[in-house]
Structures are given as structure tokens and as C-alpha cells.
Amino acid sequence: MSENVLEIRNLSIALDGDDSARVVKDLSLSIKPGETMCLVGESGSGKSLTSLATMGLLPKALKATTGEILVNGVDVLKQSPGKLRDMRATQMAMIFQEPMTALNPVMKVGDQIAEVMEAHGRSKGDRRKAVLEIMEHVHLPDVERIYGSYPHQLSGGQRQRIMIAMALVLRPKLLIADEPTTALDVTTQAQVLKLIRELREELGTAVLFITHDMGVVAEIADDVTVLRLGEAVERAPVVDLLRGPRTDYARELLSAVPSLIPRAPRPTPKKATPALSTEALTKVYSTKTLLGKAKETRAADAVNLTLGPGRTLGIVGESGSGKSTVARCIVRLIDPTSGSVKITGEEIADVPLNRLKPHRKRVQIVFQDPFRSLNPRIEVGESIIEGPLNFGVSRKQALEDAKRLLELVGLPRSAIDRFPHQFSGGQRQRIAIARALAMQPDLLIADEAVSALDVSVQAQVLKLLDEIQERMGIAILFITHDLRVAAQICDEVMVMRKGQVVEAGPAAEVLAHPRTEYTRSLIEAAPGRHWDFANFRPVAETIAAAG
Amino acid sequence: MTTAPNYSAAPTRGALMWKQARAMFFAGPVTSLATVVMILIVLMAIFAPLIAPHDPIRLNPAMRLKPASDEFLLGTDAYGRDLFSRIIYGARISLAVGVGAAILSVLIGLGIGLVSGFFRGLDAVLMRIVDGLMAIPSILLAIAIVALSGATLGTVLLAIVIPEVPRVVRLVRSVVLSAREEPYVEAAISVGTPTWKILTRHLLPNTIPPLIVQGTYICAAAILTEAILSFLGAGINPETPTWGNIMAEGRVYFIINPGIILWPGLVLSLAILSVNLVGDSVRDALDPRMAKRGIDR
Numbered sequence: 001m002s003e004n005v006l007e008i009r010n011l012s013i014a015l016d017g018d019d020s021a022r023v024v025k026d027l028s029l030s031i032k033p034g035e036t037m038c039l040v041g042e043s044g045s046g047k048s049l050t051s052l053a054t055m056g057l058l059p060k061a062l063k064a065t066t067g068e069i070l071v072n073g074v075d076v077l078k079q080s081p082g083k084l085r086d087m088r089a090t091q092m093a094m095i096f097q098e099p100m101t102a103l104n105p106v107m108k109v110g111d112q113i114a115e116v117m118e119a120h121g122r123s124k125g126d127r128r129k130a131v132l133e134i135m136e137h138v139h140l141p142d143v144e145r146i147y148g149s150y151p152h153q154l155s156g157g158q159r160q161r162i163m164i165a166m167a168l169v170l171r172p173k174l175l176i177a178d179e180p181t182t183a184l185d186v187t188t189q190a191q192v193l194k195l196i197r198e199l200r201e202e203l204g205t206a207v208l209f210i211t212h213d214m215g216v217v218a219e220i221a222d223d224v225t226v227l228r229l230g231e232a233v234e235r236a237p238v239v240d241l242l243r244g245p246r247t248d249y250a251r252e253l254l255s256a257v258p259s260l261i262p263r264a265p266r267p268t269p270k271k272a273t274p275a276l277s278t279e280a281l282t283k284v285y286s287t288k289t290l291l292g293k294a295k296e297t298r299a300a301d302a303v304n305l306t307l308g309p310g311r312t313l314g315i316v317g318e319s320g321s322g323k324s325t326v327a328r329c330i331v332r333l334i335d336p337t338s339g340s341v342k343i344t345g346e347e348i349a350d351v352p353l354n355r356l357k358p359h360r361k362r363v364q365i366v367f368q369d370p371f372r373s374l375n376p377r378i379e380v381g382e383s384i385i386e387g388p389l390n391f392g393v394s395r396k397q398a399l400e401d402a403k404r405l406l407e408l409v410g411l412p413r414s415a416i417d418r419f420p421h422q423f424s425g426g427q428r429q430r431i432a433i434a435r436a437l438a439m440q441p442d443l444l445i446a447d448e449a450v451s452a453l454d455v456s457v458q459a460q461v462l463k464l465l466d467e468i469q470e471r472m473g474i475a476i477l478f479i480t481h482d483l484r485v486a487a488q489i490c491d492e493v494m495v496m497r498k499g500q501v502v503e504a505g506p507a508a509e510v511l512a513h514p515r516t517e518y519t520r521s522l523i524e525a526a527p528g529r530h531w532d533f534a535n536f537r538p539v540a541e542t543i544a545a546a547g
Numbered sequence: 548m549t550t551a552p553n554y555s556a557a558p559t560r561g562a563l564m565w566k567q568a569r570a571m572f573f574a575g576p577v578t579s580l581a582t583v584v585m586i587l588i589v590l591m592a593i594f595a596p597l598i599a600p601h602d603p604i605r606l607n608p609a610m611r612l613k614p615a616s617d618e619f620l621l622g623t624d625a626y627g628r629d630l631f632s633r634i635i636y637g638a639r640i641s642l643a644v645g646v647g648a649a650i651l652s653v654l655i656g657l658g659i660g661l662v663s664g665f666f667r668g669l670d671a672v673l674m675r676i677v678d679g680l681m682a683i684p685s686i687l688l689a690i691a692i693v694a695l696s697g698a699t700l701g702t703v704l705l706a707i708v709i710p711e712v713p714r715v716v717r718l719v720r721s722v723v724l725s726a727r728e729e730p731y732v733e734a735a736i737s738v739g740t741p742t743w744k745i746l747t748r749h750l751l752p753n754t755i756p757p758l759i760v761q762g763t764y765i766c767a768a769a770i771l772t773e774a775i776l777s778f779l780g781a782g783i784n785p786e787t788p789t790w791g792n793i794m795a796e797g798r799v800y801f802i803i804n805p806g807i808i809l810w811p812g813l814v815l816s817l818a819i820l821s822v823n824l825v826g827d828s829v830r831d832a833l834d835p836r837m838a839k840r841g842i843d844r
Binding site: 331 | 729
């Protein structure tokens with residue numbers, strides 16, 4: 001019997017038990033009580049499979065071929081389904097990325113926590129008391145009321161707290177957290193991370209924390225295991241890893257993390273007609289009730305912005321801040337309720353849809369999800385030339401341009417007759433950028449265009465956008481929830497909250513010396529903000545080194 | 548920057564289609580059998596004049612209600628017509644009605660559904676009309692139409708198609724409603740693609756897989772409805788052999804020659820069962836999430 005709560009020895013997981021198709025290879029790690037081990041890796045690294053295997057929840061097609069997973073000395077891989085059921089929640093418990101789908105939408109959250117106790121034969125009398133106690137433990141307010149609430153009545157952060165309460169109600173020795181904060185806003189993320197840290201200390205729970213975000217690692221880890229294509233490439237205490245990664249891959253991963261320190265200001269251009277300007281841009285959603293009373297939501301409220309040619313403006317905000325609404329109004333995917341939108345000086349806010357076509361050419365948008373932004377049924381070349389063909393460019397010419405654009409975004413010319421599913425997420429995002437550029441727009445809107453990508457791919461796409469801007473003098477409106485990304489690419493930054501502009505100005509000023517409380521809280525919540533990852537040292541040392 | 552062309556190699560279109568066809572029609576023993584039965588019935592309808600030993604319409608009073616023999620494989624009916632030949636010819640009407648109803652209702656429903664799903668303003672009006680149509684009991688409507696305008700293949704088809712259209716409209720509309728929110732559709736809008744092209748190029752292809760599946764179910768249901776209408780005397784004129792007609796006439800002579808009802812009934816059941824089974828298999832092949840839930844074929 002070891003003192004480790006979790007000990008994984010030489011674990012290999014293979015598809016259909018075929019040893020040549022291993023998705024996790026010879027993985028070993030151990031966690032002591034009260035410690036947090038972070039499993040870091042990009043998509044496809046096998047980090048989630050490792051956590052599922054530990055819970056005994058591997059999908060049927062996958063089998064652990066070698067090794068053992070000891071939870072408190074018991075090998076999970078050798079247990080019967082019944083025994084595994086007993087072990088879950090009492091020995092090990094798991095929380096997931098998306099708290100909305102992980103909770104049953106038609107059951108009160110209190111009852112859902114109580115169900116865990118019921119499933120493990122805890123007597124009825126104590127249940128309610130124990131549930132309320134654990135709910136207080138995870139700092140839920142007004143626990144009596146929340147006990148009787150349904151998941152949709154709670155905020156994302158509260159739902160994740162419920163998930164944590166559910167996982168911890170029977171005091172398991174091991175908590176597995178699979179990207180538990182990825183779907184949350186930064187401020188909520190900071191609170192949940194704090195809670196997990198706190199509970200770990202209080203209850204002595206060992207935590208296996210799975211994440212792709214180095215910032216989160218810096219916040220929560222004691223030890224870190226870096227995974228790549230199913231193999232552990234490096235394991236080290238967190239500070240050692242951040243200060244001196246021993247392997248090239250870990251070094252690459254860290255270098256790709258964008259710094260929170262804003263980019264060096266570029267020279268302000270001479271007075272020119274702005275590529276984009278809005279005045280009092282407002283979008284109101286109203287729902288009519290039976291009595292004719294309307295409930296109004298101001299998704300964008302009197303937004304003013306100006307973006308010069310060849311410059312990048314970032315709109316930063318949490319979910320529901322209205323940043324995407326602004327973008328969609330500018331592209332006229334939705335119609336603004338009032339206000340003005342000028343593209344290179346021409347008003348487009350009130351141009352009727354049937355006369356909008358000439359203006360479509362000048363604004364293009366790249367979306368967040370690379371898997372949905374290309375029609376899966378047509379070749380990427382056809383997607384790229386669709387726009388030019390609409391504007392009367394000959395097919396031959398358009399295809400020739402498309403090949404050139406593919407090269408510009410770093411893909412081979414031969415990619416033109418492939419289908420989207422043959423490309424990775426990052427490659428698809430490049431194709432989407434090529435499609436936008438095919439229109440030779442004055443303004444490119446990137447709506448969370450790098451949020452779904454792994455950090456190393458993210459860094460490449462950001463670099464690509466920068467190069468394109470340099471070459472074509474295009475203006476970029478960059479919409480993101482990620483302050484690090486904003487700091488890397490934006491000349492100016494605008495912070496939005498609940499449809500309103502909270503603060504706007506040069507990136508260096510807004511991010512380094514925020515004037516409002518809200519911006520300050522956003523920056524403070526950014527995980528790992530004390531670390532300058534790319535230079536392998538704390539930010540304080542970077543500043544000291546700079547002078 | 549990486550320029551490596553490391554995208555995955557894909558099999559040719561032909562190979563893919565063959566693979567998909569195999570998944571649809573020969574997924575397991577039951578599906579394979581259903582496919583074979585379906586093909587046999589189709590062949591029977593097409594080559595009826597070559598297969599049938601007798602004229603299915605010519606009356607022969609001397610040969611009334613004969614039992615099965617070498618000359619009349621399944622015996623004769625009350626007018627001395629060969630039952631076997633009539634059943635073979637009956638496949639023609641059943642298949643014409645089934646396939647015709649499926650194609651017509653899918654085409655009409657597709658048109659209305661696309662428009663309804665894409666144009667919010669029209670949607671409200673169209674959907675209320677569709678709701679109204681759905682409230683009409685299909686058999687009653689069919690009897691009414693046939694009674695008003697006489698029994699021909701056309702009116703029977705119309706009677707079957709009208710109640711099926713609303714179902715197709717709802718299906719297409721729901722697919723279009725979710726597909727129009729896809730970023731690739733929004734991207735097409737923002738590059739100035741005209742609406743008709745967005746409908747045909749980006750939205751319509753999404754509706755094809757569920758429509759193929761729905762089509763097979765409509766086909767099976769139409770074959771059954773036609774038989775019911777004929778059996779009730781509201782179908783195609785009694786002289787023309789259809790499985791429903793044959794059974795309707797045989798009702799009175801059940802005790803003398805039960806085969807007049809049993810044989811067409813058996814063929815009818817086999818036809819409907821095989822079309823439905825193939826439909827299920829097509830659904831499984833086109834929507835992998837639904838697979839492996841039903842019986843193991």
C-alpha cells in the first residue's frame with residue numbers, strides 16, 4: 001500500500017486493444033494527498049483519456065493494454081463494474097468542462113447532489129443536511145434556495161460549484177478535474193480555481209487537474225506532467241517547469257503562451273479616413289409578452305469606436321458583454337436597432353439588405369469554430385472562390401487567386417480541391433482567413449478566431465494575421481475574451497460589459513494601467529498573470545530586467 | 548510556419564459511394580434479405596407481362612373460383628381470372644403509388660420547407676397552413692377526394708400525398724432552421740452570395756439524408772394506404788388488379804378460396820416490411836448516432 005492517492009504505472013491505452021494504435025503510451029504518475037498534479041497537453045495528447053481510464057469510464061473501443069492505475073492502492077483496471085461503481089464518488093470523483101450538460105436539466109440541483117449519497121446507501125435523514133453543508137463548503141450563497149433550483153436558474157460558476165459539491169460530498173480521496181474552467185469567464189474561472197485550491201487544503205484531497213492552459217497550470221499545480229501524443233515528455237514541480245523546461249516541446253508550449261504585456265506601440269498613422277467607425281451603435285432585443293409589454297435587452301448600447309486602416313482594435317469582454325453583437329451588426333448579419341456604422345466613410349447601418357451587396361465586399365469575418373465555418377460538403381477552393389464569383393470575377397481567375405491565397409496563409413496550392421475534414425483546426429482557420437481575404441476587404445473581423453485553437457497553433461495564426469496586416473494594410477477588429485491574445489495583437493483595446501463600453505484606449509494604457517475597476521478585475525483574474533511564460537520567469541523579473 | 552501538406556488522404560468518390568451503399572443495403576442478414584425481397588418485387592412489377600402466365604383482366608366464367616392447379620398456380624377468383632397473374636400485375640400499381648407518393652411529397656415538402664425555414668416572415672403563414680393540413684385524418688381526406696373526382700391513379704396519389712406533405716415540410720424546416728445558424732452559412736451571406744444560391748448550395752444538401760429516410764417510410768405508408776383505399780372500394784377501379792382490390796373481392800369467397808385474401812396480403816406485408824427495413828438501414832448508415840440501437844442486423 002503506497003501513500004500515494006493515485007499512482008499510474010506504465011499505463012498504455014490502445015484503440016481496439018491494438019498495441020500499434022496506442023493513444024496513451026507508458027504513462028506513469030503519482031499524486032500524494034493534498035497535492036495537485038496538472039496534466040497539460042494540446043488536443044489529442046491523451047490527457048482526457050487518462051482521466052477517463054482512472055474513473056473506469058473508457059469508451060468501449062479503447063482498452064488499457066498494459067500498466068495499472070492504483071487509487072488508494074486498488075487497481076481500477078482490474079475491478080468489476082459493480083466495484084467501480086462503489087469506488088466512484090467515495091474514492092475518486094470527476095468534474096467536467098461543461099457544467100450545463102453535466103447536470104440533469106430537469107432535476108433540482110440539491111436532489112442531484114443527494115442522489116450521489118442515495119446511490120451509495122447513505123441514510124435519508126442525513127442527506128439534506130450533508131448536501132446543504134457541502135453546498136456551503138463550496139461557497140454557494142443562499143443554499144436553501146439553491147437546493148431547490150434547476151441548473152438553468154444558476155450561473156455558470158454556480159453550476160460548476162454544484163458539480164464540485166457533487167464530486168466531493170462523499171469526501172473522495174481523489175478529485176479529477178477535466179478542463180473544469182475552460183467554459184467559464186475569467187473572473188468565474190479565478191473563483192473556481194481558488195475554491196479547488198482551498199478544498200484541497202481543507203479536505204486533503206488529491207487533485208488530478210487536466211488543462212491546456214499554462215496560465216491555469218501556474219495558478220493551481222504542484223507538479224506538472226506534459227503530455228504529447230500520449231507520451232509524457234516531461235514531469236517536474238511547477239516552478240521548475242515554468243523556469244526551466246528541460247524538453248523542447250515544453251519549451252515550445254510555454255513560448256507559445258501570449259504574454260500579458262502589451263505589444264510595443266506601433267507608430268500612429270497619419271490622419272486618414274477610418275476603415276471602420278460606429279456612432280451610438282445599439283442593438284436591442286425585445287420579447288413581446290401576451291399583454292404587449294416588451295422586455296428589452298440592450299445587447300449593444302451606444303457603442304462608439306474608430307479603427308484606422310492597417311490598425312487592430314480589440315474588443316475584450318466576458319460572455320454576454322455584447323462584443324459579438326457589435327461584430328455581427330458591423331457585418332450586417334444582424335440589423336442594428338439604431339446608430340451609425342461607417343466602412344471607409346460610407347454609412348451601411350441602414351442600407352436595406354437587397355442593396356447591401358456592394359458593401360459586403362469590404363467587411364469580412366472569421367468565426368470561432370473552424371469545424372463549422374466551412375461547408376463540409378464542398379471543396380475548400382469552392383468555398384474560397386464563392387465570394388469573388390458573386391462579384392463577377394471569372395472562375396479561372398478566382399481559382400488562380402485562391403491558390404495564391406492558400407500559399408499566403410501557409411497551405412500548399414494543392415489544398416484547393418480537398419474537403420474541410422481533411423484539415424486540422426488550425427489549417428481550417430487559415431482557409432477561413434483565405435476566404436475572407438479573397439474579397440480584398442478593407443476590414444477583417446476576427447470573432448474569437450483563435451479561441452478554439454491549441455496555443456502553438458494559436459500563436460501561428462496570430463502571427464499570420466499580423467503578417468497579412470503588414471502586407472495588405474487591412475484593418476482588423478479582433479474580438480476576444482482572452483486578454484493575453486488581445487495584448488499580443490491589438491493597437492487599441494475596448495473593454496465591454498453588458499453591452500456597454502467600459503474603457504477604451506491604446507492597448508499599452510488599458511492593459512497596463514486600467515482606469516476602471518472592471519478592467520482591473522479582468523486583468524487580475526487572468527490566470528498565471530504573474531508569469532512571463534515565454535521568457536521562463538515571473539513578470540516581476542521581466543520588468544526588473546527591462547529597467 | 549508549417550507548409551507541410553499533412554492532410555489525410557481520402558478514398559475516391561466512387562469507393563466511398565460503394566461503401567455507403569453496402570452499409571445501407573447489405574448491413575446484415577435481415578437487411579440483405581429485405582433488399583433482395585424489394586428488388587424481386589420491383590422486377591416482378593417491371594417484367595409482369597413476361598412473368599404472368601395469364602391475362603390478369605380477361606374474364607373467364609368457366610373457370611370461376613378454381614383451386615390451385617398446374618394451370619392456375621394460386622387458383623382463380625370469382626370471375627375466373629388467374630390470381631397469380633393478378634398479384635404480379637398488382638405490384639405495378641402498388642409500386643407506382645409508393646414511389647410516386649414518396650417522390651411527390653418529398654419534392655413538394657422540400658420546396659415549402661426550404662422557404663419556410665429560411666424566410667421568417669413566410670414561415671408564420673406557411674406553418675399555420677401546414678398545421679391545418681396535419682389536423683385532417685388522411686384516410687378520410689383520401690376517401691373524400693376520390694369520391695369527388697373519381698378513382699384514377701392520379702387522384703389516389705394526390706389523396707395520399709396531401710397528408711404526407713406537412714410531415715416533410717416540418718422535417719425540412721427543422722433541418723434548415725438549425726443549418727442556417729451555421730457559421731458557413733453566415734460566411735456565405737457575408738461574401739454576398741444570393742439567397743437562392745445559399746438555399747440550394749449550403750442548406751439543401753443538409754436535408755437530403757433525412758429526406759431519403761423519410762421517403763422510404765412514405766413509400767411504405769403509401770403502399771398500405773392504397774391497399775386500404777382499394778379494399779374500402781375508394782381506390783382505383785376494381786378491374787385493375789391491385790393487392791387491395793384483389794383482397795376486397797376475395798372477402799366474400801374467403802371460405803371457398805382463402806388464398807384470394809391471404810396471398811396478396813402476404814405479398815403486401817412483405818413489400819411494406821422490406822421497404823421499412825431498408826429505410827431503417829439507410830437511416831443507420833446516414834446517421835451513425837442512431838445505429839446499434841435497433842436489432843442487430
